[in-house]
Amino acid sequence: MPVRRTYPKGTVVLAVGTKRGLFLLTSRDRRAWRADGPHLAGRRVFHAVLDARNGARLFAADNGDFYGSFVRYSDDFGRTWKDPVRPIAFPEGGGLALKNIWIVEPGRADEPKIVYAGTDPAALFTSRDAGRTWELNEGLQRHHTRSRWQPGAGGLCLNSIVVHPTNPRRMWVAISAVGVMRTDDGGQTWTFCNKGTRADFLPEKYPEFGQCVHRLIPHPGNPDVLYQQNHCGVYVTTNAGNSWTEIGGNLPSDFGFPMALDPHHPATIYTVVEDETRSNVGDQFTVYRSTDAGRRWQRLTRGLPKGRTVRLGVLRAGMCTDTHDPCGVYVGTNTGQLFASRNRGDSWKMIADYLPPIYSVAATVL
């Protein structure tokens, strides 16, 4: 019988989803990193997350090339995997077929068996047994505008899921290119939360829906505050999504995918923006940080590559922070480099190279 793999308490585990498998990078001190993998080799792992509520259960959105997409889970850090008994799927004969699973998001701390997943075509799925079975959220599918939702370039993907930490009836999802939606009745009905966010690619710049939101993240201490990186700018809401304020300020581009924040100093937020070629603006790969909730953005470049041939992109789930203070910040590129900072972004080090294109990075402190 194989020995169950474990890591010492305090280890930082990075789950790195790539175009060809899942990699785990681990460190005790955030200086020296050890890479493990690939797990699910050859699979397109759009997102993976270690759920500390369930004994470090590792979930992976495994989008195979041929035989379907599944949220698989492992209780031994990727050594062995289990398939769901009832996988994510649309109702047979309903006309929709699952293309990809984009995100897996653990639920509230006091609901340890609940896990959510977002898909293309846009849908929210819920597991109430830590990944064994999944059920479709019918309320979102029945939304009266559902037939008019249009995909972004990456598909009609539900890419972000945010639960209210204490109110079990409230949560948010983000869909590209539909926008942010919120439920206040436990998922039975959903309303749009897009007031103040632009859709420059549509005739109407501020529509009720149709916005291309790339990443939605919550404030850890104030559930009325959320941030989003959008196709058309960076925004904050302070009223649970009823309206948004643009906070792009001095960023050199409106366009970017990822977003993260410092959990101990949640006015400190991070993004990476790109030019029209979908890579770094200019010759310096740069992470942008604001320590005042977006009023002013700083360029973080120390340790990050620069040069005429440096053309890096970061996908929507490709950046995260850890829960240490000072927090670690992690950025994976679509060309397979993984950069880490152990000092809130002040300086960076490349901790992995030659990975397949990175789709997602998620940090957990064991």
Add this chain to the structure above:
Amino acid sequence: MIRLPGPLRERAGQRAAVQVEAATVREALDALDRRFPGMRFCLCEETGRLRPYVNVFLETENIRDLQGLETPVPDGATLHVLHSVAGGVGAVA
């Protein structure tokens, strides 16, 4: 008999081939799914269609060139499940 590709054999107890009784390809896949639940979802979308990059051959004929899932399966015939040649996928083949 249904011959399975490498990636699906784990779902069938590492079997490379499975004996089923069926009059059509659809019945064969249904029988396969009854024996190894979830197998049909690996081969067919929720709409009922065969997945885009999954091919089923009745002996040497692609069922898409025959009657699709309604293709009759003669006694003793072999169905081969293979995925499309899509380039650079040796790691998953």
